[in-house]
Amino acid sequence: SQMELNNEFGVTKFKEFPYVSAPHRNLMVDLVSTVENRLGSQLLPCTLPPDVQYYQNQTGSAHASLHTRSGNKPSQSQIDFILGSWIHCELPTGGALNITSLSAFLNPLTDAPNFLIELIQSSPTSLILILDLPPRKDLVLCPDYLHTFYEETQLDTRKQRLEKIPEVKPYISSSLYIRSVVSPTAIMVRIETEASQPGRVEEVIKDHVDPIAKEVLGIWLDQCACGKREVGEAERAILEKRDGLIKIKTIEVDLGSNFPRLFGPEVANRVLGAIRDVYTV
Amino acid sequence: SQMELNNEFGVTKFKEFPYVSAPHRNLMVDLVSTVENRLGSQLLPCTLPPDVQYYQNQTGSAHASLHTRSGNKPSQSQIDFILGSWIHCELPTGGALNITSLSAFLNPLTDAPNFLIELIQSSPTSLILILDLPPRKDLVLCPDYLHTFYEETQLDTRKQRLEKIPEVKPYISSSLYIRSVVSPTAIMVRIETEASQPGRVEEVIKDHVDPIAKEVLGIWLDQCACGKREVGEAERAILEKRDGLIKIKTIEVDLGSNFPRLFGPEVANRVLGAIRDVYTV
Numbered sequence: 001s002q003m004e005l006n007n008e009f010g011v012t013k014f015k016e017f018p019y020v021s022a023p024h025r026n027l028m029v030d031l032v033s034t035v036e037n038r039l040g041s042q043l044l045p046c047t048l049p050p051d052v053q054y055y056q057n058q059t060g061s062a063h064a065s066l067h068t069r070s071g072n073k074p075s076q077s078q079i080d081f082i083l084g085s086w087i088h089c090e091l092p093t094g095g096a097l098n099i100t101s102l103s104a105f106l107n108p109l110t111d112a113p114n115f116l117i118e119l120i121q122s123s124p125t126s127l128i129l130i131l132d133l134p135p136r137k138d139l140v141l142c143p144d145y146l147h148t149f150y151e152e153t154q155l156d157t158r159k160q161r162l163e164k165i166p167e168v169k170p171y172i173s174s175s176l177y178i179r180s181v182v183s184p185t186a187i188m189v190r191i192e193t194e195a196s197q198p199g200r201v202e203e204v205i206k207d208h209v210d211p212i213a214k215e216v217l218g219i220w221l222d223q224c225a226c227g228k229r230e231v232g233e234a235e236r237a238i239l240e241k242r243d244g245l246i247k248i249k250t251i252e253v254d255l256g257s258n259f260p261r262l263f264g265p266e267v268a269n270r271v272l273g274a275i276r277d278v279y280t281v
Numbered sequence: 282s283q284m285e286l287n288n289e290f291g292v293t294k295f296k297e298f299p300y301v302s303a304p305h306r307n308l309m310v311d312l313v314s315t316v317e318n319r320l321g322s323q324l325l326p327c328t329l330p331p332d333v334q335y336y337q338n339q340t341g342s343a344h345a346s347l348h349t350r351s352g353n354k355p356s357q358s359q360i361d362f363i364l365g366s367w368i369h370c371e372l373p374t375g376g377a378l379n380i381t382s383l384s385a386f387l388n389p390l391t392d393a394p395n396f397l398i399e400l401i402q403s404s405p406t407s408l409i410l411i412l413d414l415p416p417r418k419d420l421v422l423c424p425d426y427l428h429t430f431y432e433e434t435q436l437d438t439r440k441q442r443l444e445k446i447p448e449v450k451p452y453i454s455s456s457l458y459i460r461s462v463v464s465p466t467a468i469m470v471r472i473e474t475e476a477s478q479p480g481r482v483e484e485v486i487k488d489h490v491d492p493i494a495k496e497v498l499g500i501w502l503d504q505c506a507c508g509k510r511e512v513g514e515a516e517r518a519i520l521e522k523r524d525g526l527i528k529i530k531t532i533e534v535d536l537g538s539n540f541p542r543l544f545g546p547e548v549a550n551r552v553l554g555a556i557r558d559v560y561t562v
Contacts, residue, residue: 246421
């Protein structure tokens with residue numbers, strides 16, 4: 001059917017990551033495949049309209065793709081949904097901005113952390129990486145949770161390994177809410193290379209970001225997505241409230257301000273509406 | 282009386298900060314006086330035993346002073362207690378380790394943030410500074426709280442000002458719990474200067490750390506210690522639990538491991554016991 005063809009087109013388009021370098025694309029494709037292979041049976045197909053799965057602005061200077069799959073509730077899946085995206089945007093200066101991301105949200109059948117990776121490349125010599133398992137509870141109130149998911153998993157050793165690379169500097173989000181949402185082992189870095197070393201960003205992605213991102217995703221799949229946790233009634237209500245707030249604030253901070261600027265109000269409203277639908281399924 | 286004399290001696294000793302540089306001492310004396318002048322009428326006298334107000338290890342290579350004053354409950358003070366300390370410890374390498382700190386904890390009559398400053402100088406060319414208003418609620422669940430105490434107060438501009446100084450590098454605590462306790466505008470930095478520039482650490486303290494610390498304390502006094510907040514019954518119970526956990530974990534992480542090593546088990550037990558008493562008043 002036309003719908004199936006459109007969907008197929010959307011999925012293909014998403015998984016092409018057509019505007020980023022080979023190491024960047026390989027990493028994203030690998031992460032998405034790993035998640036879909038491991039959780040596939042729990043995930044419903046992507047039901048986004050074709051013009052949200054792939055969209056562009058009026059002048060054709062900005063292209064983007066969105067891919068979401070919700071967890072299959074009747075099968076008691078712990079997955080709320082996964083959300084992958086890429087954005088490509090030509091800059092007035094001649095270069096391009098490329099953002100690729102994959103996030104995975106769990107539902108209140110578990111209180112385990114979510115998964116998040118985002119790569120933002122604004123020039124051939126500069127890349128921002130955000131890689132984290134954002135906690136779903138107040139870590140100050142829950143030292144056991146901190147111990148289980150962040151200390152025992154040795155997430156901090158991955159952060160330390162990456163921060164040892166000379167080109168890697170800390171990246172501090174301007175949003176205090178984003179800073180609050182991430183875990184104490186969040187990798188938030190800016191990779192700044194010399195113009196005299198073309199291809200160095202890609203080298204850092206291939207040699208360092210790639211293996212570390214895969215390790216962190218592996219920890220998330222084993223300990224969070226597929227682990228079992230006891231969650232009481234009262235706790236579930238707090239989780240629902242907290243998860244919901246994070247989604248609202250993330251749209252506000254991350255997408256709400258940039259999308260209209262990049263894609264115009266009409267496309268932005270269509271895409272943000274579709275994201276809001278997935279968020280509240 | 283002997284007790285009063287001893288107390289007088291302890292207070293004097295504490296406020297002398299005898300082992301640190303003049304700019305470092307001036308800053309600490311000024312912060313302590315500002316807090317005591319502003320909150321004085323709400324604070325009970327220090328009731329620590331003299332051998333906790335001032336103590337040393339067996340060989341005399343480590344000296345320290347502790348000063349605590351609890352809030353006067355019948356007067357409806359919002360202050361739980363303030364705690365100031367300094368530690369001086371000769372290092373086997375010939376140098377000395379000097380730590381000075383001032384923290385102020387509020388009680389559950391308010392949910393406003395606490396205050397914390399700690400300066401750790403381990404060599405003439407290196408100083409760690411921790412300066413923060415640690416939140417008393419889960420910021421992810423409370424965007425309004427984040428807005429009131431961290432965005433509207435422009436705390437982040439202070440952090441940015443300090444981080445612009447070339448010698449200032451980020452300091453990352455090895456404790457994930459400490460990283461979780463601090464706010465998204467926490468100043469956690471290491472000031473690293475060149476041996477060829479003697480006195481540069483003191484210059485950075487005087488020109489940059491001093492004014493910023495006073496501004497942050499001013500915000501805390503105006504908005505937190507002396508502001509009024511509505512706190513419901515249920516919320517008060519969560520605050521009590523959260524405040525209590527922070528105190529227990531802070532002793533564990535910060536003091537529990539270092540004190541016995543520096544002062545021997547007997548002195549460490551005496552001092553930690555006295556701190557625990559203040560914590561649970």
